[in-house]
Amino acid sequence: MAITIWSGLVLGSIYALVATGFTISMLPTGVFNFAQGAIVVAGAFLSYQFLSVSNLGGGLALLLAALIGMGLGAACELVAIRPLTWARGTVGDAALVTTVGASTLIIGLLSIKWGALALLVPFAGPGGYLHFLGVVARPVEVFVFAAAIVSAIAFEVLFRYTRPGQACLAVAEDRDAAMLRGVNVSRLSLVAFALAGAFGAAAGVIIGPITYALPTLGATLALSGFVALALGGEGSFVGGLLGGLVVGLVESLATRYIGASYGDLAVVALLLTTLALRPKGLAGFTKARSV
């Protein structure tokens, strides 16, 4: 049981990291960037390239991957989102289509460069195994779990208690009002996507040793991250973390104790039940507004 729970928590941490990236770009723009999963996968491939092929150090690999991820995120905003704003004045549902296109493009480029085979991504940290509470864990798994928690809390603090973060929340609540108050929403959108891209690529470096670098992983991560986000509540980093961990645990426990085919089914059932009973998600809440 302990091993299954730990396996679920690690899996959930991966989903939570993807959900955090989604939230970073979603808060100031209201846009769900489907390409975020592809950027995470790009980070895994870049980690393989920098650590296995170029023999760079772990810190430098992380920094370079984050910089490239930042570029990818910014490119997504400029190519897939901004033109919609120009054309229609608002992004709307078309963003889902354009970001799917961006995801396809990124995955295609990754496949051209590194091929279709899974690549083993090294971990630039200690090897061996840790034994605790009946669990045998790899250090990278502990690192991923910790990274998911720390990043969710850090971004929650950043967005709630810093001026730029509060500007993002203002745009999320009322874009027009925020513009009237002098918030440059266009620049904020670009910065948010770039930051989400940097975080996503860095997350890819971290989770790569567990998931391997694999082009087909992009869609899986995007969908799982979306489920975590929907379960935890949109716009909440802590909610995304909770949602991710719950999804991972449910998937792992259902696979182990009901059947391998029931893992995904159990997650979908949980999602539908939660949204039916609590539409705002586990950590979401309904805001009151005076009229």
Place this chain on the structure above:
Amino acid sequence: MKRKLFALAAFAALTILVAACGGSSSSTSGGSSAATSSSSASGSSSSASNGTIKVLAITDTSGPNKVVGVPELDGLQAGAAYYNAHGGILGHKVDIVVKDDNGDPTQATTNVVQALGSNPNQYTMIWGGEEGTITAALIPVIARYKPFTIAINDGTNLCQNSSHCPSEFILAGAPTVPEVAQAQWFKSKGYKNVGIIYEEIAFTQTEAQNLTNDLKALGIKSESVGLPTSATSATPEMSTLKSAGAQAVYAAGFGAPQGYIYAARPELNWPVPILWDAAGSSVDISKLAPASQLPNSYETPFYCLDKAHSVPGLAAAASAETTPISGALPCSTWGQGFDALAILNAAAKKAGSVSSSALSSAMTSLHLTTADDVIFQPVYCWTTSDHENTCNAPSAYTVTPVGSISGGRLQPVGAS
């Protein structure tokens, strides 16, 4: 206006890049084997009567199956170069014409119809798809135009009845043959309870079912669990097998799932022996897990290029197989493409002709071994009623410790 132009330019750039990434369905003379002579890969359309015979290669060079499609094509082109350097096939030079199917059965069918519709006799041989799903889709079209065709496996085993495949011949034998060999291996090791973990795709599910039946026939108990294609960990599934008391594990997976299965063993503190399926054995497994996780694991490679020693010049050609994608694959996939040319050569010699009907007739009286330059499998034969390789027997599949690929050969590492 400026914004509209920017939007249009961005959309155009995006479209062009997506199209480039999606690959082309038009005819190309692709392949990038370092060992291939360029003369065999032009796009010329000479007929046999002009001294050149054309081989149409329907394969994936840009889509999801290119991981096998490209090395198969490399093997075809290497075979063409080999025979062109040794007098050709019945004195005819061989020209490989490539049609990329992008891993799409519909595209493959369209390619064949377009190629054969105007002149069914322009190609001496068809390479009928890079894997079973494609080949199965082409069977009706091939049966309609009746070009001489060779393919790896037909997915649905239709060609076991030659009436479905009058001019098509399959390199693989009955689909259960590898699993018979694997079940016999488990029996020889004395295992009474075998766990089976399989990636939930059609091919590996079939392998798992075949093995279950073969183990049962040998009196060995088994428990099966499926690994979803979206899984990023196999620990829960392996935990199920551990709880079921499995003494050894048969793992049917391809790529990243193999790494997940390896990672699960130490996490469960369960150093159980793992035997990989035939599909999983077609990649360099040693690159999918740290060296410390590889001991006590085995694979079932096809007969490999060790046999190339008997064919002058082939060992060097195989060792030079260094294309970015296929460099990670063992010689078996490359060898399948090469063998198609070797079989064509043998059939042409037997028939004294390169016409489809003569070649097809000659195939049923062939019995090819490595003495006849074939390298992928040790023996090939077909019958009038069965156009799958009826000589493919469990003895063709050897279970060896997981190896690494070096110089085109499997080099064992980490024996148990």
